[in-house]
Amino acid sequence: MELIYTGKTKNVYRLEDGNYLLKFKDDVTGEDGVFDPGSNVVGLTIEGAGKAELRLTKYFFEILKEQGIPTHYVEADIDNVTMTVKPATLFGKGLEIICRYRAVGSFFRRYGDYCEEGQPLDAFVEVTLKDDAREDPPITEDALDMLGILTHEEYAVLKELTRKIALIIKTELAKKDIELYDIKFEFGRVGPDRQITLIDEISGGNMRAFKDGRHIQPLELEKLILD
Amino acid sequence: MELIYTGKTKNVYRLEDGNYLLKFKDDVTGEDGVFDPGSNVVGLTIEGAGKAELRLTKYFFEILKEQGIPTHYVEADIDNVTMTVKPATLFGKGLEIICRYRAVGSFFRRYGDYCEEGQPLDAFVEVTLKDDAREDPPITEDALDMLGILTHEEYAVLKELTRKIALIIKTELAKKDIELYDIKFEFGRVGPDRQITLIDEISGGNMRAFKDGRHIQPLELEKLILD
Numbered sequence: 288m289e290l291i292y293t294g295k296t297k298n299v300y301r302l303e304d305g306n307y308l309l310k311f312k313d314d315v316t317g318e319d320g321v322f323d324p325g326s327n328v329v330g331l332t333i334e335g336a337g338k339a340e341l342r343l344t345k346y347f348f349e350i351l352k353e354q355g356i357p358t359h360y361v362e363a364d365i366d367n368v369t370m371t372v373k374p375a376t377l378f379g380k381g382l383e384i385i386c387r388y389r390a391v392g393s394f395f396r397r398y399g400d401y402c403e404e405g406q407p408l409d410a411f412v413e414v415t416l417k418d419d420a421r422e423d424p425p426i427t428e429d430a431l432d433m434l435g436i437l438t439h440e441e442y443a444v445l446k447e448l449t450r451k452i453a454l455i456i457k458t459e460l461a462k463k464d465i466e467l468y469d470i471k472f473e474f475g476r477v478g479p480d481r482q483i484t485l486i487d488e489i490s491g492g493n494m495r496a497f498k499d500g501r502h503i504q505p506l507e508l509e510k511l512i513l514d
Numbered sequence: 515m516e517l518i519y520t521g522k523t524k525n526v527y528r529l530e531d532g533n534y535l536l537k538f539k540d541d542v543t544g545e546d547g548v549f550d551p552g553s554n555v556v557g558l559t560i561e562g563a564g565k566a567e568l569r570l571t572k573y574f575f576e577i578l579k580e581q582g583i584p585t586h587y588v589e590a591d592i593d594n595v596t597m598t599v600k601p602a603t604l605f606g607k608g609l610e611i612i613c614r615y616r617a618v619g620s621f622f623r624r625y626g627d628y629c630e631e632g633q634p635l636d637a638f639v640e641v642t643l644k645d646d647a648r649e650d651p652p653i654t655e656d657a658l659d660m661l662g663i664l665t666h667e668e669y670a671v672l673k674e675l676t677r678k679i680a681l682i683i684k685t686e687l688a689k690k691d692i693e694l695y696d697i698k699f700e701f702g703r704v705g706p707d708r709q710i711t712l713i714d715e716i717s718g719g720n721m722r723a724f725k726d727g728r729h730i731q732p733l734e735l736e737k738l739i740l741d
Contacts, residue, residue, distance in 0.1 A: 397648060433636065
């Protein structure tokens with residue numbers, strides 16, 4: 288089993304059958320010891336965070352599978368904190384697709400002149416490049432097309448799929464009286480027909496969730512959803 | 515005549531007939547004494563810059579008028595360094611619409627992982643909010659629509675008009691063997707039918723122009739075009 292990538296929150300190994308193994312770490316993104324899913328740097332290590340993120344990811348990916356959403360998920364091994372996934376090709380060097388229900392985070396930092404902080408947004412979708420050196424710059428549909436990263440047709444599929452998945456997660460959270468403010472996804476192309484497919488993980492580290500007006504930390508989200 | 519706005523490169527006065535008078539200053543945007551049309555701060559003052567910018571603006575606006583492009587231009591008084599314009603309503607608090615023929619400036623800073631510096635771009639259009647405090651953040655068509663700044667239909671008109679005007683300017687510059695790399699415009703709504711109309715100015719301060727691989731400074735551009 289060959290280590291092929293060391294990520295901020297996961298390591299990636301190639302399996303002999305062509306699939307990949309994701310090993311979840313206890314590192315979460317944030318700055319100055321405060322968790323921030325929008326951040327690009329690992330700000331703190333929380334014991335058990337990797338296992339919590341994996342349990343939640345397994346839970347959500349299995350719900351998505353039932354609902355016919357294409358994902359890279361094959362199986363999860365909670366004890367070993369690993370997830371087996373199908374091989375996927377990234378769009379360019381990787382994109383983050385964000386779906387927003389509230390004007391917070393980088394959206395509010397950019398457009399605060401035109402909205403109130405926390406104001407409801409109608410499942411607004413935006414894309415950023417995964418590029419740490421350039422601080423994950425936002426990119427338009429036209430630029431994605433022009434730079435050969437995504438065609439307009441693929442963008443439409445991605446946007447629709449993003450809103451569909453975000454709504455499923457939002458609905459799951461609402462069952463526990465938790466409100467989803469925003470969530471970010473990664474997609475890739477999977478299989479011989481290069482189907483646009485959800486990859487990476489879905490956990491506290493990918494979203495901002497609030498309960499009774501209070502921000503839910505990643506580990507707490509797992510407890511609230513799964514216990 | 516009432517001063518109603520003090521801008522970085524122009525002051526704006528209200529005239530009694532309902533039109534406005536723009537008084538061009540000798541200040542140009544840039545940092546550390548280097549002219550940069552993409553900058554948000556006044557970096558240097560060049561004697562005669564205001565008059566040069568006005569002469570070029572008058573020249574381009576009159577060409578645009580001949581070609582049936584709607585602009586706010588009424589007349590220019592070169593001696594007094596003023597231009598009379600029709601009243602216009604901004605989109606939101608003002609937008610900058612950029613048309614790019616080469617990957618330079620903020621485009622290259624953001625997307626340098628996907629392009630070479632100076633690589634040709636196919637009249638790529640993007641929009642930023644005029645918001646100094648937030649460093650003129652880029653904004654997508656979807657966000658413009660959602661925040662009530664521009665509808666999708668208006669965006670289509672603006673994009674088309676931007677490409678048309680940029681091509682006219684590019685063609686004018688090419689007659690003097692000058693290559694237009696990028697140019698930024700402002701638009702507003704003018705008249706009882708609220709027609710989408712080019713406003714502000716078109717001069718060296720709005721564009722990056724090169725001749726024989728050398729960047730042309732604003733004052734030099736005026737000389738090369740008008741002399």
